[in-house]
Amino acid sequence: MTPILKLLAKALLKGPVTEPAPEQAEIQELADKIDASAKVKLGRSLVIREIDAGSCNACELEIHALGNPLYDIERFGIRFAASPRHADVLLVTGPVARNMAEALKRTYDATPGPKWVVAMGDCAIDGGCFKGGYACLDGVDKVVPVDVRIPGCPPSPTDLLKNLLALLETVR
Amino acid sequence: MTETNQLLRLLKEFPLAETHRPWARRIVDFEAWQGAIDLLAVSDWDFLGLWAEPQASDKEKFQVHMALRDGENTTVVVITLPLEGLSYPAVSGVRPGALRLERSIADLFGLVALGAEDMRPWLDHGRWPVNHPLSEAEPREIVPFEYDFLKAESAEALHQIPVGPVHAGIIEPGHFRFHANGEAVVRLETRLGYVHKGIEALMQGKTLLEASKLVGRVSGDSTVAYAYAFARACEAACDVEAPPRAVWLRAVMAEMERLANHLGDFGAVCNDAAYGIMLAHAMTLKEKVLRAAHKAFGHRLMMDCIIPGGVAHDLGKEGMAQIKAMQREVRRGFERLAQLYDDTPSLLDRTVGTGVTMASLAHRFGTGGVIARASGRSIDARRNPGYAPYDELDFDVPLEIDGDVHCRLMVRVAEIRESLALIERFTDGLPSGPLTRPLPAQEGEGMALVEGFRGEILVWVRIDGSGRILRCFPRDPSWFQWPLLEACIDGNIVADFPLCNKSFNCSYSGSDL
């Protein structure tokens, strides 16, 4: 058998490695925290544009992990897009380096409404360990309005997944 | 008499900095600095780094340090030039890898590298509220600079493709300016600095433990290697050695980090050649490594697990079992993927002969890591200068010579196998004993080189009498790798850029600081 056939046969026999979705109750709890004044229907899907506004790149690693077969984020209808024009959500990491502030603002402006901003990680929330320097603005909310904050350094893929599902819950 | 000895002989006459460890730091004059540069032009010393700081006696005056390594004799030396004014002779003429460091020193300190070919600001985009933040830090009006991209001229009609800073998918920001003739890339120029966080300034005045957290976030994917290098530099400065158990645990973490990142890169490069199944499987294996790290050390990326003086987390029975299980699974799973790669001509067609880097360039730029080893330049900080516990072991440093995307993958494949074997040896032979040794609060200077998954990380520290950081300079391997990416894309097609870029996987955050 060729290597690819071996790999496929194994997948068929063993079944998917994908893990069950997080508990609904936990997601609901998080969903209740999101300000639902903007109740809109987006159906069952969310498209995300990720923006690194000065992260150390560890947050990006955990976002990447969401795409692996164990978390398989796409099964929930959540997808990452390359263009902000296709996005409903901006997922922002980093303390907002001043050198990135304009790019972040312009990406936000290029995103059609209704839109949501998620600040991922301690440094995106208030600057975290980079707080107080000359080169950072200490938080995504200094540049664009933030709807969801996910603490952690970096937040785990599970935390990230729960929060994104909660957001999906409020826009359904 | 070889050039190597000539440089050492030249330096011998100059005074040693007494508190600098473990390698010598010589304080030279203008002529000797220039003489060293002239010798570099005809010798094969590796350029390791260039940084500045205020002089101890007079804070208004500055000094620049340059670190070099003798490729043959594992000698590392730091040369210091105290400045009277605000300029020093450029090193970039003979070691072009120094150019961006010189431009950064100009941005951060206002010091000019005389004779440097490129004086455009690098980290400073005109968006900070202060001028020269590491020297006078004068308040200024914020007026973003225009950046003068280099022009490519040709008889053929060329067009430009500007990309970034917000680009591609889930990736760090940077700007890429392509000059292309149809599909063929004629020139690529990168502009970085977008994620500059001012980490060097933030470190000043911090305790070693606080600073260690920051260093671990210079480039998050290499958090273990950075904390490792920082800890070793601090220990050198204080003349203390970490206890044996900590030394070995550090190496377990370092190899797990290398393993996880190489797995991710292997999958990602194949994915950029439109072979998605490899990414899915490689990322599944990577996740196993991260979960084992979480169980064993309490953090998926093992952030803040290495601290000056030792390690913050022990490895218990349960953690050990997790690591063993991970090893078995990853070993088995990965061999299937390596076989699949070898067996897929359509994939090889994209990687073989694509994005070639030459060893001579890698040497001139001081490039290390996978990129250097894929083009026949055998350097690895674990070997040269070497450090505990690697200096007690025999291990393989894989080498390829063609320097293309395929070779970079092959080096990673071999290193994945080697890391798996090393993890086994480190966990099996783990000595018992304490996890930390206290560091005395005393003045000192220390330096360390640690091999991260990407290449050599240099950390240099100066600590004051109360045990706080006066100056710390962490140098990411990417400083000397980005320029080679620009070179290797020449003549390739635009569509192969993602492939080349992934096969390099340079850190933006690491070199933007």
Ligand code: SF4
């Ligand atoms: S929150 Fe932590 S891990 Fe995430 S980007 Fe900031 S420093 Fe890095």
